[in-house]
Amino acid sequence: YFVNNEIIDSNFKINDSETFKHIVKVLRHQIGDVIYLVDPTKNLFTAKIAQIDLDNKELSVEVDKLDIPSTEMPVSAIVACSLSKKDKVEWITQKSTELGASKIIFFASKYSIMHWKNNVVEKKLARLQEIAKNAAQQSKRRIIPEVIYLNKLSDLLKYQVSANLVAYEESAKVGEISLLAQTLQKKPESVLCAFGPEGGFAPDEIEMLNQNGFLSVGLGPRIMRAETAPTYFLSVLSYKYEL
Ligand code: SAM
Secondary structure: OEOOOOOOOOEEEEOOHHHHHHHHHHOOOOOOOEEEEEOOOOOEEEEEEEEEEOOOOEEEEEEEEEOOOOOOOOOEEEEEEEOOOHHHHHHHHHHHHHOOOOEEEEEOOOOOOOOOOHHHHHHHHHHHHHHHHHHHHHOOOOOOOEEEEEOOHHHHHHOOOOEEEEEOHHHOOOOOOOHHHHHHHOOOOEEEEEEOOOOOOOHHHHHHHHHOOOEEEOOOOOOOOOOHHHHHHHHHHHHHHHO
């Protein structure tokens, strides 16, 4: 669980009502059970439940700091996906968080089947951020990836990292030397990959991205659905740098 408290001492109290509800009502933890806490500076603690105060919705826990390796990817990985239907956007957020993304960006592009009107963006992002938080907790992440919405593809150009990529099926011809493999040969500090909608990117969108430092890469000879491509990409990064 992510807690906002700067200091977690040996006899700590958890009194955030959502966290309390999740621990006691959803997971039905009891006295003596051990849970994990992460403080704002990403320190990890074990917390043994000592007391459950149902009236005040407060848990007393006995805390121990843990010195175990981080679960974060050694490369900061940002996925930027064209907007799709609600369930797909939620699925991408959950799976990308489980797979280690540091940031999840959604953007509207030419062939996107959805656009978010300005007045719904805040509410939709809050929902996705909550999904990312729950997924980060279940995956024992040390950070919750930030979820961002851009209402035009060109806003993505502001995000320049060590390796900017765009997944393009036309670059995925069998037998050609993989530009993805070449790019990942030397571990970049951070990598951002953009993924198109079901209808793909328009040729002029690819051209605009290429002209602004985004390298077109193939993700193998099979064309994946829009929501599968980012999960494939994150899995490749994990295999390459973590296994
Ligand atoms: N319009 C394309 C078609 O029908 O041939 C398919 C688009 S695909 C469903 C959606 C997005 O996933 C693409 O824009 C691309 O970013 C990514 N993608 C899927 N498979 C890919 C592959 N094998 N190589 C590179 N990108 C891929």
